[in-house]
Amino acid sequence: MAKTALVTGASSGMGREIALRLAADGYTVYGAARRVERMRDLEERGIRVIGMDITVDDQVVAAVDRIITETGRIDVLVNNAGFGLYGAVEDTALEDVRYQFDVNFFGVARLTQLVLPHMRAEKSGRIVNISSMGGEIYTPLGAYYHATKHALEAWADALRFEVAPFGIDVIIVQPGLVESEWSDVMAAPVLERSGDGPYAPLARAVVSRSGAEYGGSAPTVIAEAVSRALTARRPRTRYAVGRLAKPLIAARRVLPDRAFDRLLAMAAR
Numbered sequence: 001m002a003k004t005a006l007v008t009g010a011s012s013g014m015g016r017e018i019a020l021r022l023a024a025d026g027y028t029v030y031g032a033a034r035r036v037e038r039m040r041d042l043e044e045r046g047i048r049v050i051g052m053d054i055t056v057d058d059q060v061v062a063a064v065d066r067i068i069t070e071t072g073r074i075d076v077l078v079n080n081a082g083f084g085l086y087g088a089v090e091d092t093a094l095e096d097v098r099y100q101f102d103v104n105f106f107g108v109a110r111l112t113q114l115v116l117p118h119m120r121a122e123k124s125g126r127i128v129n130i131s132s133m134g135g136e137i138y139t140p141l142g143a144y145y146h147a148t149k150h151a152l153e154a155w156a157d158a159l160r161f162e163v164a165p166f167g168i169d170v171i172i173v174q175p176g177l178v179e180s181e182w183s184d185v186m187a188a189p190v191l192e193r194s195g196d197g198p199y200a201p202l203a204r205a206v207v208s209r210s211g212a213e214y215g216g217s218a219p220t221v222i223a224e225a226v227s228r229a230l231t232a233r234r235p236r237t238r239y240a241v242g243r244l245a246k247p248l249i250a251a252r253r254v255l256p257d258r259a260f261d262r263l264l265a266m267a268a269r
Helices: 013-024 034-043 057-070 094-122 141-168 184-192 198-207 219-231 245-255 257-267
Strands: 004-008 030-033 048-051 077-078 125-130 168-175 237-240
Touching: 004 013, 004 057, 004 219, 013 034, 013 077, 013 094, 013 125, 030 034, 034 048, 048 057, 057 094, 077 257, 094 125, 094 141, 094 168, 125 141, 125 219, 141 168, 168 219, 168 245, 184 198, 198 219, 219 237, 219 245, 245 257
Parallel strands: 004 030, 004 077, 030 048, 077 125, 125 168, 168 237
Antiparallel strands: none
16 A cells, blocks of 8 residues: 655645655655645646645644545655745734744644644654754844744654654754745845835845855755655654755854854855
8 A cells, every 4th residue: 555645835846846756756645735726737647636724724634634534544744834934023023923933833733733643543654844954044034934943843853752652753854045936935025024224235135145146956856855764764863955055054053153143244245
């Protein structure tokens, strides 16, 4: 019997490529996202599509119920849904911050809670959390985004310890710069929040250096890392993959805080 995988945020970018890769690996794959119309081609390639907003509990419950009804199991959960909220701390409305946490953290936690009983029943399972190199570092105007990713990684570490006795493993993937809609989605809100006033010079610098000039890795690089993590007999707890992920995480670990601040200041000029 084929194993079953649920991939959130499957309508574009990394989530799309992860869903395709796991289908190629032989999984019965469910791709979940709000934008169902953007997953029709995935459906044509054998992926089962679910319309789901990770912040709407009824939809999350219904998605898990559907998978269990149709396949009787969930062997792999890839928590990929998320977005980046950028803007100065002072300028960003707390309503927006709460939504950022709802998507990047609380939605992940709720979905995982619903999946865990089924994994425990099978005495096996793997939960892959798509974090970011931002789960260990910080960047200008990204305070709230990084807060969600730091929270996700601490949560995943504790979860890994809790569920190990039940044969379940928890893995963190930390993408670096990846080709995606990131820059287009981020630029306008950053300038809207902080493009005028005291943080305007920093906001313009962040938008102008949002990653394009460094180049990003293809989303398939992340999908390959997820595939490796799922096939490894004993997977690593963290996979830092994609452009700049390993060097920036390494720099954050070895440099004093002020030195890393200076490194960011140089990059933002």
